[in-house]
Amino acid sequence: xxxxxxxxxxxxxxxxxxxxxxxxxxxxxxxxxxxxxxxxxxxxxxxxxxxxxxxxxxxxxxxxxxxxxxxxxxxxxxxxxxxxxxxxxxxxxxxxxxxxxxxxxxxxxxxxxxxxxxxxxxxxxxxxxxxxxxxxxxxxx
Amino acid sequence: xxxxxxxxxxxxxxxxxxxxxxxxxxxxxxxxxxxxxxxxxxxxxxxxxxxxxxxxxxxxxxxxxxxxxxxxxxxxxxxxxxxxxxxxxxxxxxxxxxxxxxxxxxxxxxxxxxxxxxxxxxxxxxxxxxxxxxxxxxxxxxxxxxx
Numbered sequence: 001x002x003x004x005x006x007x008x009x010x011x012x013x014x015x016x017x018x019x020x021x022x023x024x025x026x027x028x029x030x031x032x033x034x035x036x037x038x039x040x041x042x043x044x045x046x047x048x049x050x051x052x053x054x055x056x057x058x059x060x061x062x063x064x065x066x067x068x069x070x071x072x073x074x075x076x077x078x079x080x081x082x083x084x085x086x087x088x089x090x091x092x093x094x095x096x097x098x099x100x101x102x103x104x105x106x107x108x109x110x111x112x113x114x115x116x117x118x119x120x121x122x123x124x125x126x127x128x129x130x131x132x133x134x135x136x137x138x139x140x141x
Numbered sequence: 142x143x144x145x146x147x148x149x150x151x152x153x154x155x156x157x158x159x160x161x162x163x164x165x166x167x168x169x170x171x172x173x174x175x176x177x178x179x180x181x182x183x184x185x186x187x188x189x190x191x192x193x194x195x196x197x198x199x200x201x202x203x204x205x206x207x208x209x210x211x212x213x214x215x216x217x218x219x220x221x222x223x224x225x226x227x228x229x230x231x232x233x234x235x236x237x238x239x240x241x242x243x244x245x246x247x248x249x250x251x252x253x254x255x256x257x258x259x260x261x262x263x264x265x266x267x268x269x270x271x272x273x274x275x276x277x278x279x280x281x282x283x284x285x286x287x288x
Contacts, residue, residue, distance in 0.1 A: 038235075038243070038287045040287075041235070041287075088179075092180075094179060094241045095179070096243050097241070140178065141176075
C-alpha cells in the first residue's frame with residue numbers, strides 16, 4: 001500500500017522526469033535489451049539501437065504513461081484501462097517482462113539521481129511500478 | 142554438465158518410452174494456449190483459437206504439438222549433452238521465431254500437468270522432480286542462444 005508521503009514523493013519524482021522523458025525512457029529500455037536480450041524479441045518492428053529515434057520515441061511514450069499513472073494513483077485501473085487492454089489483447093508480452101523493465105527503470109533512476117534516489121524513494125517507486133504493471137497485466141487472463 | 146542419478150535417467154527413459162507423443166504434444170500445447178493466452182501471439186496463422194474448445198480441436202495446434210514433442214525426443218536420447226543438442230533449435234527460436242524464452246517454461250509446466258493427469262498415482266513426487274529437472278535443462282538449453 002502506498003502511504004500519503006509515498007504518493008507525494010512519486011508525483012514529485014515523476015514531474016521531474018517528464019522533461020527528460022526521452023532520456024530516461026530510452027535508457028531504461030536499452031538497459032533492458034542489453035541485460036535481458038530476450039526482451040528484444042518483442043521489438044522487431046522498431047530500430048532499438050542505442051540513440052535511435054524509435055528508442056527515444058518509445059521510451060518517451062512509456063515515461064509519459066507512467067507520469068499519467070503517478071498523477072492518478074488512486075484510479076489506476078480506470079486511467080490505464082486502454083493500455084491494459086492493449087497489453088492483454090494486442091501486445092501479449094509474457095508478464096515476467098514487466099518486472100525486468102521495472103528493474104531497469106529503477107537502475108536508470110539510481111544512475112541519474114545518485115544519492116537522491118534514497119531508499120524511501122526506491123521503495124515508493126518500486127511499489128508504484130508494481131501496482132502499475134499489475135493493472136497492465138490485469139486482463140491477461 | 143548436468144548430473145543425472147540412475148533413478149532420473151531410468152525415469153525419463155521409462156516415461157518417454159511409454160508416452161503417446163502425439164496426444165501429449167497436442168494436449169500440452171493446447172493447454173499452454175488456453176491457460177496462458179498471451180502465448181497465442183506466436184500462432185496468428187493457426188486459425189481459430191477463439192476459445193478452449195476451438196483450441197483443443199484445432200488441427201494446427203495438434204500438428205505443432207507433435208512437432209514439439211518429437212523435438213523433445215532428441216534430449217531424451219542425448220541426456221548428457223542437451224546443451225549442444227539444442228544449440229541450433231535455440232538459434233531458430235531466438236533469431237527466426239523470436240519466441241520469449243519464458244514461454245518455454247510455461248509449455249514445460251503444461252506438459253508436466255498433462256503427464257501427471259495421465260499417470261495419476263504413478264506420478265510420484267520423485268518422478269515429478271525428475272521430469273521437471275529434465276524439462277528445465279531443455280528449457281535452459283533452448284534459451285541459451287538469445288543475444
